[in-house]
Amino acid sequence: MSWDPAHIRHLNQHLKGIPPEEIISWAVERAERPVITTNFRPYEVALLHAVTEVEENMPVIWCDTGYNTPQTYRHAEELIRRLDLKIRPYIPKQTAAHRDATLGIPDIEDPRHAEFTEQVKLEPFRRAMQEHKPDVWFTNLRKGQTAHRDSLDIMSLSADGVLKVSPFYYWSDARLDGYLSRHGLPNEHKYYDPTKVLAHRECGLHT
Numbered sequence: 001m002s003w004d005p006a007h008i009r010h011l012n013q014h015l016k017g018i019p020p021e022e023i024i025s026w027a028v029e030r031a032e033r034p035v036i037t038t039n040f041r042p043y044e045v046a047l048l049h050a051v052t053e054v055e056e057n058m059p060v061i062w063c064d065t066g067y068n069t070p071q072t073y074r075h076a077e078e079l080i081r082r083l084d085l086k087i088r089p090y091i092p093k094q095t096a097a098h099r100d101a102t103l104g105i106p107d108i109e110d111p112r113h114a115e116f117t118e119q120v121k122l123e124p125f126r127r128a129m130q131e132h133k134p135d136v137w138f139t140n141l142r143k144g145q146t147a148h149r150d151s152l153d154i155m156s157l158s159a160d161g162v163l164k165v166s167p168f169y170y171w172s173d174a175r176l177d178g179y180l181s182r183h184g185l186p187n188e189h190k191y192y193d194p195t196k197v198l199a200h201r202e203c204g205l206h207t
Contacts (some may be wrong), residue, residue: 003163012153020046020167023154024054024138027165031136037061037125038140040068040076041191043176046168047140049185052083058138060085061128065120066096067105071190078186088132090124105194117195134162141166 015023028034036051036058038044051058062076080087092099099119106112141152141164154169168176180187 003157003161005157008153008155008157008163012155015154016170020050020171021054023165023167024051027136027138027155027163028055028058031134031163033132033134034136034138035059035061035132035134036138037063037128039063039191039193040072040079040188041193042187042189043142043168043173043180044140045079045185045187046171046176046179047138048079048083048085049183050167051138052085056084057086059132060087061090061125061132062087063090063121063124063128065194066092066099067120067192067194069190069192072188072192075186075188088128090128092120092124094119113195121195129160129162137162137164139164139166140168142169142171 034055036048038048038060039062048060052060068076079085099116103112103116103119106116137158152164152166152169154166156164156166158164171179177187179185
């Protein structure tokens with residue numbers, strides 16, 4: 001299905017305040033090849049729980065940079081078991097040990113940082129999207145995360161025309177804490193993204 005930007009703007013005017021479960025159900029009913037992407041950062045569990053409550057067999061794409069913290073890897077394993085996630089891992093073509101010896105993790109200002117980001121995140125992500133060819137992409141973008149994400153909404157189009165659906169777009173951390181508490185879900189705050197370093201930076205997947 002192709003999505004008309006004007007139609008998406010119209011939908012977004014009516015979606016604010018609608019429960020995430022209803023937004024997810026609406027999108028799933030219209031999708032042929034939906035996917036979720038996750039990196040198991042803080043509050044990702046809310047999206048994973050909400051989406052799999054609606055469609056338990058949806059592919060969950062995890063682009064694992066190889067640089068996650070031990071806490072994040074343990075959190076991921078717990079959620080994969082607990083939510084019975086249909087995880088589809090995508091990893092860089094080069095091991096972290098090899099890269100550490102030849103490139104390391106360049107500083108944001110280092111010209112080589114773009115190459116690092118391409119290797120550990122952008123190439124695995126493109127490979128995942130090429131293999132799954134989704135028409136609907138569930139993601140946990142939220143307003144206030146970055147300047148770019150503030151320009152989006154609950155529904156937006158990716159550069160290649162995939163409908164991105166962010167059911168919790170207008171939710172605050174406090175509201176998500178309530179969601180996790182109601183459903184007895186764990187959170188994880190030791191997440192580290194070497195391609196961003198600072199939380200307000202974009203990693204490139206959504207630009």
